[in-house]
Every structure is written in C-alpha cells, then in structure tokens.
Amino acid sequence: MASAAPGGIDLEGVTKRFGDLVALEDVSLRVPADGVTGIVGPSGCGKSTLLEIVAGLEQPTAGTVSVEGASTPGARLERCALMPQSDLLLPWRDALGNASVALENAGGGRRRARAEAAPLFARLGLDGFERRRTWELSGGMRQRVAFARTLLAGKDVLLLDEPFGALDAITRAELQEWLTDALRVEPRTTVLVTHDVEEALLVCDRVAVMSARPGRVVLELDAGFGGGERAATIASPPFLEARRRALEALR
C-alpha cells in the first residue's frame, strides 16, 4: 500500500461519524512531503475534523491515516503541529514567549527557549516585536506569531486550519505572500485548510476540493500559482481555468 512511502501523509478511506452525523465519508488523499497541499471546501465539510484526525487528536471511525509512515494517534501527534483559525496566543506571555512555548514544553527553560526561538522569529519579519504584549499586536501580526509558534514546535508536518480566516482582505493578501515566502525558507509538509479558492491556488502546490457534508474529496488539481506578481497571476488564463474548475466542483 502507498502508506509505505517515506514522508508525507496518507489518508485511506477515512470516515468520521459523530453519532448520526457523518462528518467525513471515505476520504482518500495523499499529501507529499515538503509541499503545500490545500484543502478547499464549504463551511461544515469536516475540514477541521480532518486535520484533527491527521494530528492524532481524533480517531477516524473507519479507514487508516499515516503520517510519515506512523499510524498510531500518539505517533501522529508527535509529528504534527496545528495552527487554528483564532491565534490562541496566551495573553500572559509576550510575543516571543508565545512563539517559543513549544521549546519550553520540550524542556530546557524559558531563557534558552527564547534565545533559540529569536533567530527564526526575526527571520519571519517579527524582529522588534519580541516583547510586545499580545493585545498590542494587530490581527496580522498575531497570526505571524502564531505561525512562528507552529514552526518552532520543530515538527515535520504543519496543519494550518483557516489561518487567515479572521483577517481583512488586505492583510489576508499580505499574509498569503508572507506565508509563501516563509515556507520557501522553512519547507515543511504543510496542509492548508481554507474556504477561499484563490488563497488555496496562490499558496499551495496542489489543491483538493471537498464537498459539503458529508465531506469527501471531489477534485484534485495542481496549483502553484504563488510567487509571481499577484495581480497578473489572478488574471492569467491558467489561474482562471483552475479557479473555474474548483468552483464548479464546489457547487
């Protein structure tokens, strides 16, 4: 079976039921290592549940999941870091303290964790914000700190659940480019869940489109439209064609 392949994530016939509610039905998907895979779908199609299953926080009712060949929930949890839509920064910690929390959790003390986190924090364009309190940060900055925290967990797999869902359109566009750059510098096996087709096509290498409840994968397409000039890209015929196909599949 494909799950023997090194790296990446394999989902085989994953079904999740909560009582009578079928959240996910027979989802099969392969996420290759070191790429960005987008999952697009309407609200309530079980995208978040899918990520929680991958992360080992939930177990599927049926089907198998493996992350880099590991299939037990504990082993999956060891390999995945989750970034939720709301940043969930801790107000009793400053920005760098939030970003370095995983290093502290791993042991080694607060001071060392901060020192270890500082270079990456700066590389992500956050230098100067180390000591800011969380309530002093804008929505966009908060998401950057939350992403830094996710990266600093030192996991191979990043699961991003609507990371820009709560931001205004301009900040959102800015962060999409920022994320593309960040993942070029720090490549990880990344799954980006979003309900925004454009965002998925711009940030991801591949996009899987999911249907409304019960969620299943109805289309997979190549993307990789990021990196260029945004305005030109979203007006180009290949982009428009990909967008048309995704929107049609969503309907």
Add this chain to the structure above:
Amino acid sequence: MSRVRAQLAWMVVLAALVAAWQAYVRLRGVPQYVLPAPTDVGRTLWDERGPLASAGGVTAREMLAGFALALGFGVAAAIALHASATVRRAVYPLLVASQSVPVVAIAPILVIYLGFGLAPKLVIVALVCFFPVTVAALDGFRSVDPEHVRVMRTLRASRTAIFRRVELPWALPSMFTGMRVAASYAAVAALFAEYAGSGSGLGDAMREGTAQYDAPLVGAAVVVLAGLALALFGAVTLIERLTIPWSRRVE
C-alpha cells in the same frame, strides 16, 4: 479633575451619613449606651488606641493566617478536583453540602476540641474562606478553552506543561475573585471565632464592651474590624493588579 472628583464621591456620601448620625444623636439626646455619637466613637478610638491596636493585631493575625491556610488548601483541593473526575464525583457534592452547616454552630465545638488559643480561630477562618477559593479556582480550571489544550498538545506539551502554561494562568483571574470574596468573609469569621471563646482580639473587646454597656468601645472595635476587612480586600486587589495585569486587557 472631574474623574478624581467622581472617584471621591464615596467620601461625600460617608461624610453625609456620619453627619446625619451625629445630628440625630445630639438633637434627640439619645443616651450614649443606646447609640453613641460618631464623636464618642472617635474619642474612644483615640483614648483606647493601645488596647484596640493590640486586639486588632490579634484579629488581623487570625484573619491572615486563616486566609493563607484556606488559600493553600483551597487551591490544592481545586487542583485535585480538576485533575481527577473520580475525585470530583466523590468529593464535590459533599463539599457543597458541607456549606449548609453554619460555622457559628460548629465554632463552640472547635473551641472544645482545640482550646482557647490560636488554633480554633485559624480553623474557623480557614473553613469559611476555603469554599469560595476552591469553587472559584475549580471554575477557573474548568473554563479553559479546550481548543487551547488541543493546540498545546501539538506543541509538545505534557499534561503538566498544559497545566502550568495554560490552565493555571487561565484560572488566576477567577481565583482572585474567589480570594476577594474570602477576604471579605475572613473578618466576620475571626469575630465568630473570638466570640466562641477567647481572651483577646476585637471579638473579645466587643463582648466586654457589650457587657459593660460601653457602646462607644463596641463601635470603635467595629471600626477597627471594618478597617482590617477593607485592608485585606484591598491587598488582594492590589496583588491581583500587579500579578495579572493582562487580565483587564483581554476582551
């Protein structure tokens, strides 16, 4: 300027009440042993400042030590109740039911068991203060957003790390609310304890004053007790502001 004036409004109200009380006693010629005038109480406060200060010192020690005991045991109990569902089911209903036993009723029994020294006072104050601290701390632990816990689990956090870095700080504002309630109970509890059997403290001074129809002395003791209660309440509020400045910045 107008804000300062608004902050001092309570002084005006207090002054008006005291003035009305003074006028009533003087104009109606109320005998001192029935209702002493504020000036009589003030004079006794000054004349008896030595004995009142030492009685106040005794009561303050009982309040502080009992409060500290309640804080230690209350937080420890809340942690145990939070950590284990079995403990919660087995102990929590009994804890709530135990609150229907009035402390006034068991105070004399404790004096019989523990004598006339400091011990029964500490136990009585601690018993009264324990419940609000425990309930508030437990409420705080249980109100943690489960999403925070899920994300922390993917950030390499062990059970203890989640407690230390999320649940405990999260519960602090609620704990301080419980501590403020407990602080305002501590004075009354110490007074009960002294009434039940004691040779010192403000409760003893009040009993003596009542027996001798020395109403100004009783009034002066009440003023000192109120001052102690306010001081403890104020200290808790001050510590809260210094230790968790973030709590007023969130939402």
